[in-house]
Amino acid sequence: MENRFQWRLFPLLALLASYLVFFYVQSYSKHSQNKCSLLPYQHFWITSKRIVTPQGIISGAVEIKDGKIASIVEEVEKLWDSELWQIIDYGDAVIMPGLIDVHAHLDDPGRTEWEGFPSGTKAAAAGGLTTLIDMPLNSMPSTVSRDTLNLKIKSAENRIFVDVGFWGGLVPENAFNPAALEHLLNAGVLGLKSFMCPSGINDFPMTNASHIKEGLSVLAKYRRPLLVHAEIQTELETPLELEDGANDARSYSTYLRTRPPAMEEAAIKELLTVTKDTRIGGSAEGAHLHIVHLSDSSSSLDLIKEAKRSGDSLTVETCPHYLAFSAEEIPDGDTRFKCAPPIRDAANNEKLWEALMEGHIDMLSSDHSPTEPKLKLLEDGNFLRAWGGISSLQFVLPVTWSYGKKYGVTLEQLASLWSERPARLAGQELKGSIAVGNFADIVVWEPEVEFNLTEDHPVYIKHPGISAYMGSKLYGRVSATFVRGNLVYKEGDHADAACGVPILAT
């Protein structure tokens, strides 16, 4: 009797079990499909009253389909009528193209104790940056050959939360070897980068104008840019002479004296002897030279303006720290502020803002250049011996917005300086603006929201303690970041999987 009862139950149990398996598999595959995004949709709309487009700010909706922007409409009422659409309404938060940082040191592989792809790209996503172009130095080895680029690409695999492209290094070893440079360019670097002064990294020696001339002639063929750290050691006091003297190495002004504006000016003068070749009809027509992290807003900037007027293919960037801080306010011993070229005085800072607002400075970049806290010598506070570099990646949007208010910076200007122009420099035609056909790389943020960057604020860079921005009060909270239509960040949460794409030039 009891046995027969059990036999009757068996088919029922089997049915129940198969139902359970079916639902488990369904939900598992659904989950695994969406690991790249915090949203389950491939096709959806986002709406807001402030969408920054190249044609101006509109109230409307952006249709996102399979990672691209499928349409942009101004009448959202029609959308609400249909229950077919997945719509995310961001109210009056700003929808802007994701920021593109053409100057980030992610230090991976080889110095991941400084930063690394996972932490750096999570910080980027949390800050509204959707593409980073990684510098060829501070990782180990430096990206100076096809093989070393391949190490980068391998290291980035499944470890980047936003898209990452790579600059290659122009160093004395490859500068006079066009075949080696072509290998590096064919392997996919978006352009080259070189230093006119010691970089502090052993396998990244400095180049002179002849190396740069050679580099430009190869780059012309590829129509890719050369980025240059433009400072040249002049015959002034050297850091060690200063330290031996009666100078206080804990005073920022001592450090400032080791890297005067004349160092930037001298380098730029020398560069301009070769950028002439980039003019239409010149021997390096098609090549482009980009000066990174300009700090001197006087003679150096005048030289750049003049060269542009003459038709040199030349652009220049500056960075948030030169716009936010001035030398006078840097406390003694606070080496979080040490970088090269140095942060100069308040009058210089003001002139940089003016040049930016007038369009003489073409774009912004972070120059996020972290290290291990111990190399910052925070306890010692010796500006001459501490490692240089500012840590800022996650905060660049609120920083430039907050400090730019005084100068009347607009949302359209931010989109141009942080997205459109950088996309052009990096040769990314489908990035940099909210336009139909472009990748859906988008930041949603609330410019009016104020926040304190205190220790309980979620910060994703590896070493928040070395950032000069900790402790400051800023405007502009990032609420959501989309990369190729994937919601990779939303209010403190990141997507489970790192689905950023390594960007290689073809």
Ligand SMILES: NC(=O)NC(NC(N)=O)C(=O)[O-]
């Ligand atoms: N080795 C570096 O990271 N250098 C960087 N350091 C700065 N800017 O202080 C740079 O971009 O020159």
Ligand SMILES: [Zn+2]
């Ligand atoms: Zn530099």
Ligand SMILES: [Zn+2]
């Ligand atoms: Zn740098």
